[in-house]
Amino acid sequence: MDLSAKPTIAVLGATGQQGSAVVNALLDSQRFAVRALSRNVKSSAANALASRGVEVVQADVYNAGDLERAFAGADGVFFTTLFELAPRLLKNELVQGRNVADAAKRAGVKHVIFSTLPSIREISDGKYIHATQFDEKAEVAEYIRSLDLPTTFFVYGYFMTNVTRDPNVYRVVGPDAYELIATVPVHTKVPVTDATGDAGRAVVKAFLNPTDTIGREYLLSSEYKTIAQLAAEVGRHTGKKIRAVQLTPEETSRHVFLRLRPSQDMFNSIHEFGYAPHLTLEPTVQAFGKQGSFADFLAREKKVAFPE
Numbered sequence: 001m002d003l004s005a006k007p008t009i010a011v012l013g014a015t016g017q018q019g020s021a022v023v024n025a026l027l028d029s030q031r032f033a034v035r036a037l038s039r040n041v042k043s044s045a046a047n048a049l050a051s052r053g054v055e056v057v058q059a060d061v062y063n064a065g066d067l068e069r070a071f072a073g074a075d076g077v078f079f080t081t082l083f084e085l086a087p088r089l090l091k092n093e094l095v096q097g098r099n100v101a102d103a104a105k106r107a108g109v110k111h112v113i114f115s116t117l118p119s120i121r122e123i124s125d126g127k128y129i130h131a132t133q134f135d136e137k138a139e140v141a142e143y144i145r146s147l148d149l150p151t152t153f154f155v156y157g158y159f160m161t162n163v164t165r166d167p168n169v170y171r172v173v174g175p176d177a178y179e180l181i182a183t184v185p186v187h188t189k190v191p192v193t194d195a196t197g198d199a200g201r202a203v204v205k206a207f208l209n210p211t212d213t214i215g216r217e218y219l220l221s222s223e224y225k226t227i228a229q230l231a232a233e234v235g236r237h238t239g240k241k242i243r244a245v246q247l248t249p250e251e252t253s254r255h256v257f258l259r260l261r262p263s264q265d266m267f268n269s270i271h272e273f274g275y276a277p278h279l280t281l282e283p284t285v286q287a288f289g290k291q292g293s294f295a296d297f298l299a300r301e302k303k304v305a306f307p308e
């Protein structure tokens, strides 16, 4: 097939978890030319993409001119906004989202896919107002809708990689024994998402079926798991002794990120009101097929990063 005839998809965050899965699935499909946006086109991750036939272009999401250049001639855009613990700007995710949406609109992009999250402020009816990583993504979605930009919205669940790549979610309690730590009761349920694998394949299916998906919002997850179930499955997979525990408020106040208001409000709201109470998994299965389970993900993931 003539390469120039393929529609071009621009992927923000292409060297990160979500974006790399989208790039992999786009390349596997052989139906698209892939343009990766990166702040540093000379990084080893950017070079690795280029060696696989991906066009890598320099772009910072805070720079409107970069985005305009990067989206020129693109048919589709995949992006999420990035939560920063120490944001440089007030409502930084809203700034990022507006930049992307405005640039996509100006470039005449035919299909945008936005990895979003629901508003915890709304879900909790104003009880939890510090989960900006959710609320600002919801504001971006609202802004996109106000522009009439043709967009499919995917609400990603709790990343499966959170419990395999971040040692801070565990604490050591003995030789080969760990606790998966939480600030909420361990029977709290989260929808889990294979952000580095299957999620990318669902995004590509949406790019292939724009008329069925544009304007709709899907919960991109395979299943709900309690924190206790996640711990038990990681234990079975690794052969280590792992159980889930709820931290005391005092222990929470010393944890690197669980002590922060965005984490606290997010988990409290999920525990009390659910992750995305307005969405179910059935439409996702119907449109994209069943997503791979947490067990499938663990079978693929080479190792689990436990603390020393």
Ligand SMILES: NC(=O)c1ccc[n+]([C@@H]2O[C@H](COP(=O)([O-])OP(=O)(O)OC[C@H]3O[C@@H](n4cnc5c(N)ncnc54)[C@H](OP(=O)(O)O)[C@@H]3O)[C@@H](O)[C@H]2O)c1
Pocket: 012, 013, 014, 015, 016, 017, 018, 019, 037, 038, 039, 040, 043, 045, 059, 060, 061, 062, 080, 081, 082, 083, 117, 133, 156, 157, 158, 159, 162
């Ligand atoms: N963890 C979860 O359970 C979960 C669940 C749902 C949603 N989320 C959301 O997922 C988001 C993070 O996504 P991720 O894990 O896929 O990201 P990630 O792996 O941390 O990667 C971030 C990517 O963004 C790029 N990037 C960073 N700053 C940039 C900038 N200023 N301009 C342009 N590109 C920039 C980086 O590329 P370069 O370095 O190459 O520029 C990198 O590819 C967060 O907003 C979080 O709220 C997380």
